[in-house]
Amino acid sequence: MSFVKLSASALAIAAVSATAATARDQVQVAGSSTVLPYASIVAEAFGENFDFPTPVVESGGSSAGLKRFCEGVGENTIDVANASRKIKDKEIAVCAENGVTDIIEVRIGYDGIVFASDIGGNGFEFTPADWFLALSDKILVDGQLVDNPNSTWADVNAAFPAQPIQAFIPGTKHGTREVFEEKVILAGCEETGAFEAFKAANGDDKKAAEKACIALRTDGVSVDIDGDYTETLARIESNKDGIGVFGLAFYENNTDKLQVATMSGVVPSTESIATGEYPVSRPLYFYVKKAHIGVIPGLKEYAEFFIADEIAGPDGPLAEYGLVSDPELVETQEAVADEKVMGGNS
Amino acid sequence: MTDLTPDAAPGRRHGGSLLTLDARTRRRNRAEARFRAYGIGAILIGLLMLVVLVVTIVSRGTGAYTQTFVTLDVELLENKLDKKGTRDIEAIKKVSTFGYTPLINAAFETAAQKAGIETALKPKDQAAILSKSAAAQLRDYVLADPSRIGQTVSFRFLANSRVDGYLKGRVTRESIANDKSISAEQLDFVDQLIAAGMIRKTFNLDFILGSDASDQRPEAAGMGVSMVGSLFMMLVVLVLALPIGVAASIYLEEFAPKNWLTDVIEVNISNLAAVPSIVFGILGLAVFINYMHLPMSAPLVGGLVLTLMTLPTIIISTRASLKSVPPSIRDAALGVGASKMQAVFHHVLPLAAPGILTGTIIGLAQALGETAPLLLIGMVGFIASNPPDGIAAGLLSPNSAMPAQIYEWAKRADPAFYERAWGGIIILLVFLVTMNTLAVILRRRFERRW
Numbered sequence: 001m002s003f004v005k006l007s008a009s010a011l012a013i014a015a016v017s018a019t020a021a022t023a024r025d026q027v028q029v030a031g032s033s034t035v036l037p038y039a040s041i042v043a044e045a046f047g048e049n050f051d052f053p054t055p056v057v058e059s060g061g062s063s064a065g066l067k068r069f070c071e072g073v074g075e076n077t078i079d080v081a082n083a084s085r086k087i088k089d090k091e092i093a094v095c096a097e098n099g100v101t102d103i104i105e106v107r108i109g110y111d112g113i114v115f116a117s118d119i120g121g122n123g124f125e126f127t128p129a130d131w132f133l134a135l136s137d138k139i140l141v142d143g144q145l146v147d148n149p150n151s152t153w154a155d156v157n158a159a160f161p162a163q164p165i166q167a168f169i170p171g172t173k174h175g176t177r178e179v180f181e182e183k184v185i186l187a188g189c190e191e192t193g194a195f196e197a198f199k200a201a202n203g204d205d206k207k208a209a210e211k212a213c214i215a216l217r218t219d220g221v222s223v224d225i226d227g228d229y230t231e232t233l234a235r236i237e238s239n240k241d242g243i244g245v246f247g248l249a250f251y252e253n254n255t256d257k258l259q260v261a262t263m264s265g266v267v268p269s270t271e272s273i274a275t276g277e278y279p280v281s282r283p284l285y286f287y288v289k290k291a292h293i294g295v296i297p298g299l300k301e302y303a304e305f306f307i308a309d310e311i312a313g314p315d316g317p318l319a320e321y322g323l324v325s326d327p328e329l330v331e332t333q334e335a336v337a338d339e340k341v342m343g344g345n346s
Numbered sequence: 347m348t349d350l351t352p353d354a355a356p357g358r359r360h361g362g363s364l365l366t367l368d369a370r371t372r373r374r375n376r377a378e379a380r381f382r383a384y385g386i387g388a389i390l391i392g393l394l395m396l397v398v399l400v401v402t403i404v405s406r407g408t409g410a411y412t413q414t415f416v417t418l419d420v421e422l423l424e425n426k427l428d429k430k431g432t433r434d435i436e437a438i439k440k441v442s443t444f445g446y447t448p449l450i451n452a453a454f455e456t457a458a459q460k461a462g463i464e465t466a467l468k469p470k471d472q473a474a475i476l477s478k479s480a481a482a483q484l485r486d487y488v489l490a491d492p493s494r495i496g497q498t499v500s501f502r503f504l505a506n507s508r509v510d511g512y513l514k515g516r517v518t519r520e521s522i523a524n525d526k527s528i529s530a531e532q533l534d535f536v537d538q539l540i541a542a543g544m545i546r547k548t549f550n551l552d553f554i555l556g557s558d559a560s561d562q563r564p565e566a567a568g569m570g571v572s573m574v575g576s577l578f579m580m581l582v583v584l585v586l587a588l589p590i591g592v593a594a595s596i597y598l599e600e601f602a603p604k605n606w607l608t609d610v611i612e613v614n615i616s617n618l619a620a621v622p623s624i625v626f627g628i629l630g631l632a633v634f635i636n637y638m639h640l641p642m643s644a645p646l647v648g649g650l651v652l653t654l655m656t657l658p659t660i661i662i663s664t665r666a667s668l669k670s671v672p673p674s675i676r677d678a679a680l681g682v683g684a685s686k687m688q689a690v691f692h693h694v695l696p697l698a699a700p701g702i703l704t705g706t707i708i709g710l711a712q713a714l715g716e717t718a719p720l721l722l723i724g725m726v727g728f729i730a731s732n733p734p735d736g737i738a739a740g741l742l743s744p745n746s747a748m749p750a751q752i753y754e755w756a757k758r759a760d761p762a763f764y765e766r767a768w769g770g771i772i773i774l775l776v777f778l779v780t781m782n783t784l785a786v787i788l789r790r791r792f793e794r795r796w
Contacts, residue, residue, distance in 0.1 A: 024641055026743070026744060028642060028643070028724070028744075030724070030727070036561075036727070037561035037758070039728070040560040040561055041561060041562050043560070043728060044559065044560040044563075044731060045442075045560075047483045047731060047732065048485065049442045049485075049487075053732060053743070054731040054732050056642075056724070056727065056728070056729045056744040057693070057728040058643075058724055058726065058727030058728075058729070059726075059727055060721075076635055076636065076640075078642075098717055151509050166362060177674075223489055227757070228757040229757075229759065230756065230758070230764075231757075250759040252525075252526055252527070253760045253761070254759065255521065255522070255523070255524035255526075255757040256517075256524075256761075259524075310442070310444050317562060320562070
């Protein structure tokens with residue numbers, strides 16, 4: 001019965017090492033792939049400047065990160081969730097169910113979303129309405145809601161070249177998709193008047209109208225990219241007519257391959273996003289489990305270091321990489337120092 | 347020879363000669379020639395693909411093995427690093443890497459003057475051609491021995507990825523037209539430094555031995571730590587999968603009664619070998635991390651998951667090699683009075699060993715290239731940043747693995763990481779080819795045929 005003996009001893013070895021491994025001494029982070037570069041820059045600098053080990057940063061998307069964050073309290077759960085959107089009430093409820101009640105919300109700054117196409121192709125000057133007319137499932141033609149008939153950009157806007165519409169947009173698991181829907185498609189929907197038509201068609205239901213607005217066409221003109229921006233870039237390189245949605249930092253690292261389109265006449269840059277001129281931007285967050293502060297060494301120091309002036313300030317490495325620094329950073333710093341949790345009671 | 351096909355119209359060859367081919371034979375000959383051509387074509391296509399693959403990998407990846415370095419004399423100013431002059435290590439530690447950047451800026455200013463380089467760039471913009479890791483390198487140097495404060499030391503810093511790309515021909519003055527990270531003036535400055543002999547592109551051992559670096563410093567990233575992670579995982583796989591797999595197959599092959607239960611086990615083992623590896627990842631997450639509370643991102647867990655994945659491969663190949671040992675060997679051993687166990691361990695197992703080893707090595711090679719299950723147990727991300735100190739830490743502290751590291755690099759924004767991903771593939775392929783060659787050599791050397 002050597003098999004039984006051996007597997008038993010193997011399990012015993014595993015169990016022994018499990019008990020030996022209960023004390024985790026590095027911070028575990030997971031979540032948004034948009035926040036990942038920033039978090040890894042901070043983690044690296046944190047490991048260099050503090051006596052704590054370098055935190056582990058995983059990606060996987062905002063929703064996936066928050067799901068793991070809400071799995072419970074304890075050393076085998078993550079300490080910090082990165083998110084490119086605000087945590088949802090539904091997620092807070094799941095968290096509370098699993099005993100994760102005290103959550104510290106930290107806004108690290110803003111990130112711009114840009115529209116870019118191949119460097120050798122046509123340049124574009126978009127407005128949200130153009131994107132709505134190009135990608136929405138149904139648009140308003142002569143007062144009637146009809147299936148989107150546009151096949152080239154010239155159909156959308158006479159000022160554009162007759163280039164076939166081919167858009168590579170982030171998939172639904174990305175926080176970026178939500179911003180794209182809200183700040184571009186929905187805005188365009190309202191601009192073109194389609195919103196009112198949808199509202200009328202849905203019996204004055206605003207929610208339903210919004211949902212109808214952001215329903216994108218499914219005839220292959222708009223392609224969901226579930227991977228990272230590198231995949232979007234590869235798609236554009238193989239299909240020169242393609243226009244992709246990128247994070248500002250990604251575009252700035254690939255200016256030799258991509259040209260950026262303006263939105264409502266504004267060129268995206270950290271400056272134009274900071275002033276609010278460039279409309280398509282969103283805040284980036286990370287969430288800290290308060291119950292882990294004091295248990296996991298270095299967790300609070302990591303959170304404080306992340307939003308310190310020398311890191312997240314306008315001259316820090318994060319801003320250099322493409323983060324738009326938060327003008328209210330001081331308040332965030334105070335909140336983290338006080339370990340102020342969400343929901344007011346600290 | 348007489349006609350052996352009586353039913354095929356006997357009088358058919360009437361008037362014809364055996365020496366001239368009839369239409370049917372010619373057709374059959376043509377079919378055979380065509381088939382051979384297809385075969386050669388298939389092989390040629392396969393070879394062509396291989397050549398394309400190897401050429402692509404080598405041409406894109408070799409760049410990662412050289413790196414641009416800047417040699418610079420830095421004065422370790424006391425008034426910046428140790429204001430009180432006490433050389434107290436705790437006080438010096440308080441100066442973060444940001445406190446070291448002025449030293450580097452100053453060093454550039456003096457170096458430019460010394461070399462007689464005239465540039466309109468501010469010292470800060472001159473220093474921007476360096477990697478962000480320079481300040482950390484400087485700080486580590488000072489902390490290692492605080493008594494060095496006050497001296498002027500010559501350092502070899504990594505150049506920033508754009509400058510490195512410029513020396514490798516990836517970055518040109520046209521391509522940086524819209525780039526915020528580097529300007530044409532900085533490239534002019536780089537040209538001047540090259541002329542002054544301060545910038546040099548040399549072999550980069552750190553790519554093979556170093557650790558991963560954040561998105562801002564692709565030039566500093568290396569495979570070393572993730573290689574250690576892979577090594578520890580393979581160790582776990584070897585230590586667990588080999589004994590368990592061999593014991594299981596010996597029992598099943600030599601001792602177990604042949605009944606429906608062993609049949610079920612047999613079928614299940616064959617099925618397990620075909621289970622997609624991501625399934626083992628989910629299993630690992632549920633059992634090893636959530637239930638047994640093993641640490642996340644640890645090579646131990648990765649090794650356990652890969653063990654599950656490799657076991658069926660090892661069991662199947664071990665059973666095949668046990669089966670190939672002729673029964674006469676067993677019978678002879680039993681005939682001279684050996685017990686069944688003695689017969690197996692003294693005679694059958696040694697003869698089957700080469701086959702078992704080959705199977706194990708191929709199983710390990712398979713596990714080495716696996717990424718999917720590691721995604722779920724937290725081994726993919728910005729992880730491989732510290733080399734582990736000791737075996738326990740190697741097993742338990744977070745680490746990545748070679749294929750996971752390559753995947754991670756391939757999705758980062760800076761094109762310099764892309765080059766490193768290809769470079770990493772070369773290392774991974776070298777490992778895989780070595781392991782498979784070893785398996786072939788072992789088989790050739792020790793295998794016996796009956």
